[in-house]
Amino acid sequence: MSRLAQTAGLTDIQQEILSTVRGFVDKEIIPVATELEHRDEYPQRIVDGLKELGLFGLMIPEEYGGLGESLLTYALCVEEIARGWMSVSGIINTHFIVAYMLKQHGTQEQKDHFLPRMAAGDIRGAFSMSEPALGSDVSAITSKAVKDGEEYVLNGQKMWLTNGGTSSLVAVLVRSDEGHPEGTAPHKSMTTFLVEKEPGFGEVRPGLTIPGKIDKMGYKGVDTTELIMDGLRIPADRVLGGVTGRGFYQMMDGVEVGRVNVAARGCGVAQRAFELGVQYAQQRHTFGKPIAQHQAIQFKLAEMATKVEAAHAMMVNAARKKDSGERNDLEAGMAKYLASEYCKEVVEDAFRIHGGYGFSKEYEIERLYREAPMLLIGEGTAEIQKMIIGRRLLEEYRFQG
Ligand SMILES: Cc1cc2nc3c(=O)[nH]c(=O)nc-3n(C[C@H](O)[C@H](O)[C@H](O)COP(=O)(O)OP(=O)(O)OC[C@H]3O[C@@H](n4cnc5c(N)ncnc54)[C@H](O)[C@@H]3O)c2cc1C
Numbered sequence: 001m002s003r004l005a006q007t008a009g010l011t012d013i014q015q016e017i018l019s020t021v022r023g024f025v026d027k028e029i030i031p032v033a034t035e036l037e038h039r040d041e042y043p044q045r046i047v048d049g050l051k052e053l054g055l056f057g058l059m060i061p062e063e064y065g066g067l068g069e070s071l072l073t074y075a076l077c078v079e080e081i082a083r084g085w086m087s088v089s090g091i092i093n094t095h096f097i098v099a100y101m102l103k104q105h106g107t108q109e110q111k112d113h114f115l116p117r118m119a120a121g122d123i124r125g126a127f128s129m130s131e132p133a134l135g136s137d138v139s140a141i142t143s144k145a146v147k148d149g150e151e152y153v154l155n156g157q158k159m160w161l162t163n164g165g166t167s168s169l170v171a172v173l174v175r176s177d178e179g180h181p182e183g184t185a186p187h188k189s190m191t192t193f194l195v196e197k198e199p200g201f202g203e204v205r206p207g208l209t210i211p212g213k214i215d216k217m218g219y220k221g222v223d224t225t226e227l228i229m230d231g232l233r234i235p236a237d238r239v240l241g242g243v244t245g246r247g248f249y250q251m252m253d254g255v256e257v258g259r260v261n262v263a264a265r266g267c268g269v270a271q272r273a274f275e276l277g278v279q280y281a282q283q284r285h286t287f288g289k290p291i292a293q294h295q296a297i298q299f300k301l302a303e304m305a306t307k308v309e310a311a312h313a314m315m316v317n318a319a320r321k322k323d324s325g326e327r328n329d330l331e332a333g334m335a336k337y338l339a340s341e342y343c344k345e346v347v348e349d350a351f352r353i354h355g356g357y358g359f360s361k362e363y364e365i366e367r368l369y370r371e372a373p374m375l376l377i378g379e380g381t382a383e384i385q386k387m388i389i390g391r392r393l394l395e396e397y398r399f400q401g
Pocket of ligand 1: 094127134377382
């Protein structure tokens with residue numbers, strides 16, 4: 001274990017899980033991550049290994065075959081995995097959000113049907129809110145479901161589905177005006193549909209097309225796709241929770257735990273960047289001594305390590321708050337905001353420490369430099385986090401004059 005980012009008060013079981021995951025990351029992920037990333041190759045062997053470790057069911061209750069662990073355990077595992085390769089944590093993340101939404105909001109039949117196979121990693125989840133014309137403004141969704149007998153007919157285009165191709169279950173948020181009179185607030189006329197499909201690309205189910213992978217600057221290996229619904233028929237019992245009009249709240253609940261998870265990813269990537277920077281700084285000599293002996297570089301290392309520590313502490317605090325049953329939107333927003341900004345800064349400092357070599361694809365920091373920006377956007381941009389934080393602060397500190 002490294003000196004940085006320690007977590008006090010973990011149980012023996014949590015420590016054992018983390019040490020197993022860390023061992024897996026050091027042995028199976030770090031040695032191959034950069035090569036696979038450069039080839040934009042899906043890390044099938046790594047995913048099989050994670051399945052064997054039970055990570056796809058980490059937070060799914062034991063009664064459904066999962067490990068029933070807390071959000072904190074999950075977030076600490078994500079931190080370790082992202083330290084190895086951020087894309088791998090992306091493969092787990094959407095699955096985890098969908099499983100969480102099912103656990104919290106699904107009908108008993110939906111839980112029985114999906115959760116045991118999700119715990120085994122046999123069904124893998126993706127979630128879809130964003131559309132070509134919107135991401136932050138979820139209430140502007142235009143994809144639509146219309147009731148037709150015992151089914152709904154879905155039409156519209158979705159954008160930016162992480163694991164859109166490799167998943168077999170997509171939680172899709174659409175507008176469903178049925179039962180909701182005109183003038184209903186937009187977020188009260190949205191519904192989450194549980195859409196089962198074949199993994200792969202092309203027409204994966206009648207009326208449902210996953211066109212192909214979006215070519216990205218980083219976060220490679222994991223597929224990110226569009227999703228096109230053209231007369232897609234979904235039975236009424238695949239409305240999450242069995243009742244329409246609750247989709248917005250269900251998704252926001254899922255994204256809130258997702259934010260802790262993005263914070264954890266930022267922590268993991270920042271830790272790795274620090275490790276790479278502090279190692280390189282002791283190997284590279286300029287002006288007759290290792291660059292680590294120049295005070296300017298030592299100051300950089302000091303700043304980087306401080307940011308790693310601060311982000312980790314906030315992420316752990318947000319996870320613990322949720323685990324205690326309390327509302328954690330303020331803490332999760334702060335943790336996501338701070339960890340992603342610090343991650344970008346720590347990665348940039350490690351990049352600068354590498355001098356010209358940081359620009360070479362031979363060095364791992366080049367990959368991290370292309371990966372860190374995704375954390376500034378995914379699960380809500382910095383501006384959206386600040387809106388959430390600001391609103392909550394005004395609720396807490398209401399003027400009493
Ligand atoms: C690699 C990747 C994977 C993704 N995976 C998924 C996924 O699995 N599922 C999914 O549903 N989505 C996913 N997304 C989409 C992601 O959630 C959105 O990109 C993100 O929410 C931002 O939305 P946008 O891109 O439409 O930007 P916009 O909402 O158009 O925002 C553009 C800019 O304006 C700012 N802005 C917007 N509104 C305001 C405001 N009110 N005040 C101040 N500033 C504002 C934003 O912060 C941003 O800087 C993914 C995105 C990426 C890049």
